Structure formats: structure tokens, C-alpha cells
Amino acid sequence: MASIYKRTENGTTASITRAEGLAEINNAMMGVGRRQVRTMSSITRTDYDIEYKDGRHVRLALTDAPAPEGFTQGQAVLVQRPGQAPRAGTVAHIHTAPGYVAVLDDKYRSVSSYPTRFVAAVESEKDSPEELAEKPPARPNIQTHAGTVHAPGRYDKVLKTEAPKCCASRSALLRYHYLVPVDVPVTCRRCLAGLAKEASRS
Incomplete structure (x- = not known):
């Protein structure tokens, strides 16, 4: 869980990163800034109260970072x-x-x-368990370095990636420079022919 510092200077509070808070504490305690400090006391192991010679009174308190607005865990x-x-x-x-x-x-x-x-x-409608069981898992299409988009084929457990459907073999993975999953229509003619053949069988 991330933390931030609440920095209160003469009654005005602002949120700063943990690194910024620690930098001010270290500077006031051991750096060149210690010459500008009148008094410094530790409230807890992480929180400090600093009074500067120029009249500034700073209090640094470590706290949990606030949740991003509009987001919930698991969303x-x-x-x-x-x-x-x-x-x-x-x-x-x-x-x-x-x-x-x-x-x-x-x-x-x-x-x-x-x-x-x-x-x-993402706003999505919840499906019933029966509908989820009937639906096959969605798999993105594959784009090669040449820009051609293929249908997904067999997953290789050793190389941990998928070969195009038109040549679903390990040699295909070595032949292409890279394979990128994309959500765009298939453009490979061999893949389209194979998909049409599968559709005609069902």
C-alpha cells in the first residue's frame, strides 16, 4: 500500500510524495538546511515537526495515499x-x-x-453462469511484423505465445519477428479461408 506525506505549513496542508517528505526531513536533520532550522522534533517514527528560523512551522505526517476518484479495487x-x-x-x-x-x-x-x-x-453486463459456460474465451487476433493480421492458432507452452492459425506451428513463431495481439479484423487470406471452412461445418 503506497503512502504519502501530509505537509502542513503554517496551517496550510498539502499532499506530497513520500520521497519529497523524506528529502525535507533529511535536509532539515542532516543536510545544509539544518542551519535554517530553529527546532525539530519527531512526533512518531515517521512524523516530524519542524520550526524554521524564518518563522515557518512545518509538520510532516505519513499517511496512506487516497484512492483514485472513480475507481474501486477489482473494477x-x-x-x-x-x-x-x-x-x-x-x-x-x-x-x-x-x-x-x-x-x-x-x-x-x-x-x-x-x-x-x-x-x-469498463461497463459490462453480467452474464449468467450458464451463458459464461457456453461462451468460448475471447482470443485476440495476431499481427505480424509485415502488418498482416492472422487468426489465433495453437498456443505454444514452451515459447509462451500463439502461432497464426494458417500455420499453427513452432516454426511460425521463429519465422516471424514478433507477434502482437490486436483487436482488428483478420486480413490473412489463408486464415479467412480456414475460418470460412469452420463456419460452414457448424
């Missing part, structure tokens, strides 16, 4: 960073740095903090 969100494909995830924990929200990525299961302007809540 489904979509991260849209400039120039990158959107990523789906859920809010990992609500106490983080001011102006940021921690998101657990649905695909990679990793937690990263993003500015709140890049994160949007």
Missing part, C-alpha cells in the same frame, strides 16, 4: 496509452501515488501504475 478497466493498443485489466489496489491507479493486466498478470487519464472504467 474492470481499459488502459489506453498514446500510440499503443488498449489493454484490459482490473484495479489491483486503490492506494497508490496521487493521480495514478494500479492495474492488474488481464493477459500478463502483472501490476503497473498508470496516470488516471489513461485508465477508463
